[in-house]
Amino acid sequence: MRTFSRFLSLRNASPVVSGLYWSGIWLALGALLLSALLTNSSFSESGMLPWVFGVHGCSALAGGFVSAKRSGRRGWYFGMANGLLYTLLLMTISFLATDASWTTAVPLLLLITCLSGAFGGMLGVNTGSSSR
Structure with a gap:
């Protein structure tokens, strides 16, 4: 029975991976919020880019917060690593799903997520x- 409960346990040892999990959760919540704004208001998809950057920044901030809290040391390092990996994962998924190309928004997204992840x-x- 003990091995069964250990198998179902999703405890993760890596702080950055834990931060990426939480970044994904906040990204999903932000995407739902933006979808509701698009559906129930007069927003257009062409004017959503600042809102999308805000959602990604908040997601990286939350992921950086969690990863640094779990590590307990070098907060800016773990936060920035979380922001960098978050953006690389996001760009990989975007390329594979929709064949997204490299635009000028990608370096801006990388800057926003790395800085907000480091701040988080x-x-x-x-x-x-x-213990101090």
Whole structure:
């Protein structure tokens, strides 16, 4: 019975992967919010780019927060690593799903996610329960 409960446990040892999980959760919530805004208001898809960057920035901030809190050290490093991997994963999925090309928005997205992930990491490392 003990091996069965250990098998179902989703405990992750890597702080960056945990941050990526939480980034994905916040991305899904942001996508639902933007979908509701598009459906129930007069927003158009052409004017949604700043909102999309905001959702990605918030997702990277939350992921950086979680990864630095789990690591307990070097918050900006783990947060920025989370933002970088988040963007690389996002671009890989975008390319494979919709054959998205490299545009000028990609470096801007990379900058936003890395900086917001690093900021979230700085906040997260200070809330961790490390012994001082």
